[in-house]
Amino acid sequence: MPVSLALMIVAGVLAVAVAAGLIWRALDGRRRPVRGAPTLLDELDADAARAVLLLFSTQTCARCPQVRRMLHSVASALVGIEATEIDLTHRADLAARHRILTTPTTFIVTPVGTVAARFTGAPRRVDIEAALAELPAPQEVR
Known part of the structure; x- marks a missing residue:
């Protein structure tokens, strides 16, 4: 094989x-469309007024701790938002x-258990906050 052909292949x-x-880098952490609006009431114990940030992780996930x-941090800064995690290892x-x-x-799961947004990879904080801003405002308790 000529050297020029080998260099072209490389x-x-x-x-x-x-x-x-x-x-891959451009798509990582981006919001994905939610198909069929799956419900997650069985997996959640939270009583959020507005939404739950649900992280699916594994024991070997290197980026899960930062997410x-x-x-x-987002959940503690906003009213009616809770953050929880499910370890998929088991x-x-x-x-x-x-x-x-x-x-x-x-x-991002609504109080009735439907998925409002889905992020695959490590999402940016501004993307999470933008998705939460699209949700209806929490109802005031009288």
Whole structure:
């Protein structure tokens, strides 16, 4: 094989790898469409007035601790928002039921248990806050 052909093949493989990495990086942590509005009442114990930030993690997830801290920070700063976590290490049934292929995966769940937003990967704080801003305001208790 000529050296020029080998160099072209290496350059082509490198270009494909770089393009795939850039696409993956661009999509990581982005909001995904919610299909079929699955309900999660069985998995939640929270009594949130407005929403629950639900983090699906595993024991080996390297980015889950940073996402957990960020979600708890958002929840403590906003009224009616709670943050909770489900470890999928021993709950593979939940991963299959909710089509979770990677961790961290974050759901924003309404008080009636429907998923209002889904984030795959490590979401940015501003994206979480923007999704929460789209939810209806909490009802005042009289």
